[in-house]
Amino acid sequence: MPATFAAVFIALYIAHAVGDHWVQTSHQAGTKGGAGWSARRACGWHVLTLTLTKALVLAVVALVLDLRLAAPGLLIGLGLDAASHYWADRRFTLARLAARLRIDDFYRLGTAAHPHHPVTADGAPALTLGTGAYQLDQSWHLLWLGIAALIITV
Structure with missing residues (x-):
C-alpha cells in the first residue's frame, strides 16, 4: 500500500502541475478570483479541467502500474481535492485564511502591497512569479493532493 x-x-502532483499551469486558460487564471458569476464560472471550469487532467493521468498510471483503485475512493478523493481547489482559487478565501492565521504579510510578499516589495532600478514595483500568495496557494493544493492520495489508496 x-x-x-x-x-x-x-x-496527482504531476497532473496538478500540468492542469494548474498548462491546461488552465489565461481567462480562467485572470477571472477566477473576481466577483460575480463569471468569476465563479471561470473557477468552476478551471477546476473541472484540472480534475479531468488528474483523472486522466491517474488512469494512465494505474493502468501502466496495474494499480487496483476503488471507484468510491477515487470519487471521494478527487471530489474533495476539487472542492478544496475551488475554495482556494477564489483567492479571497485563501487571503482571509492567511489574515486569520496572521500570515497575511507573507501572503502579500512579492507584491507591491508588501512593504518590502521587489523594485526595478528606477524604484517602481517589479513583477515576480514568486509571491507569498502563490506559495500559499500551491502548498494548500499539495496538502489536499496528499489527503486525496490517502483516500484514493485506502
Missing part, C-alpha cells in the same frame, strides 16, 4: 500511495500522489 505505501508504494500505491506514492504512485497515486506522484500522479
Whole structure:
C-alpha cells in the first residue's frame, strides 16, 4: 500500500502541475478570483479541467502500474481535492485564511502591497512569479493532493 500511495500522489502532483499551469486558460487564471458569476464560472471550469487532467493521468498510471483503485475512493478523493481547489482559487478565501492565521504579510510578499516589495532600478514595483500568495496557494493544493492520495489508496 505505501508504494500505491506514492504512485497515486506522484500522479496527482504531476497532473496538478500540468492542469494548474498548462491546461488552465489565461481567462480562467485572470477571472477566477473576481466577483460575480463569471468569476465563479471561470473557477468552476478551471477546476473541472484540472480534475479531468488528474483523472486522466491517474488512469494512465494505474493502468501502466496495474494499480487496483476503488471507484468510491477515487470519487471521494478527487471530489474533495476539487472542492478544496475551488475554495482556494477564489483567492479571497485563501487571503482571509492567511489574515486569520496572521500570515497575511507573507501572503502579500512579492507584491507591491508588501512593504518590502521587489523594485526595478528606477524604484517602481517589479513583477515576480514568486509571491507569498502563490506559495500559499500551491502548498494548500499539495496538502489536499496528499489527503486525496490517502483516500484514493485506502
